[in-house]
Amino acid sequence: xxxxKLLASIAACQLAGFVGSLFxxxxxxxxxxxxxxxxFAPPNWLFAPMWISLYLLMAxxxxxxxxxxxxxxxxxxxxxxxxFQLLLNALWSPVFFGLRSPLAGAVxxxxxxxxxxxxIIVFAKISWPAAWLLVPYILWVSLATVLNISIYFLNx
Numbered sequence: 620x621x622x623x624k625l626l627a628s629i630a631a632c633q634l635a636g637f638v639g640s641l642f643x644x645x646x647x648x649x650x651x652x653x654x655x656x657x658x659f660a661p662p663n664w665l666f667a668p669m670w671i672s673l674y675l676l677m678a679x680x681x682x683x684x685x686x687x688x689x690x691x692x693x694x695x696x697x698x699x700x701x702x703f704q705l706l707l708n709a710l711w712s713p714v715f716f717g718l719r720s721p722l723a724g725a726v727x728x729x730x731x732x733x734x735x736x737x738x739i740i741v742f743a744k745i746s747w748p749a750a751w752l753l754v755p756y757i758l759w760v761s762l763a764t765v766l767n768i769s770i771y772f773l774n775x
Contacts, residue, residue, distance in 0.1 A: 639712030655773035680752035704734035721771035
């Protein structure tokens with residue numbers, strides 16, 4: 620086990636979450652609280668622990684791929700795809716909460732979902748466990764996508 624790579628993976632993923640929280644936290648009790656939400660919207664308290672857990676799973680998945688070595692076939696590409704989806708993940712909160720734009724958030728989250736799917740596919744070619752660790756993430760983002768789009772339609 621390479622602890623440096625594992626800790627770097629955890630730090631990168633949790634940093635994406637931290638950046639998002641800077642835009643999310645202030646908007647929850649004000650703007651987001653006033654929005655019409657669908658019946659299936661999870662309670663607000665669930666989001667932080669869920670995302671912390673998902674970022675940890677993402678970090679371990681990235682580590683498993685990175686641990687194969689950048690010289691190994693497909694690893695560099697897989698990590699680039701992973702970093703792209705992580706950037707989209709970090710971008711969604713400033714767009715949805717910061718800009719207060721469910722429409723723009725919907726565009727970002729749909730592209731994010733596709734990027735997560737691409738990450739799972741390229742990770743599976745290198746490490747099946749890494750790919751499977753991302754399944755809870757794509758399932759949560761699937762729910763978040765439907766929630767985001769529903770919020771857009773309920774509040775236009």
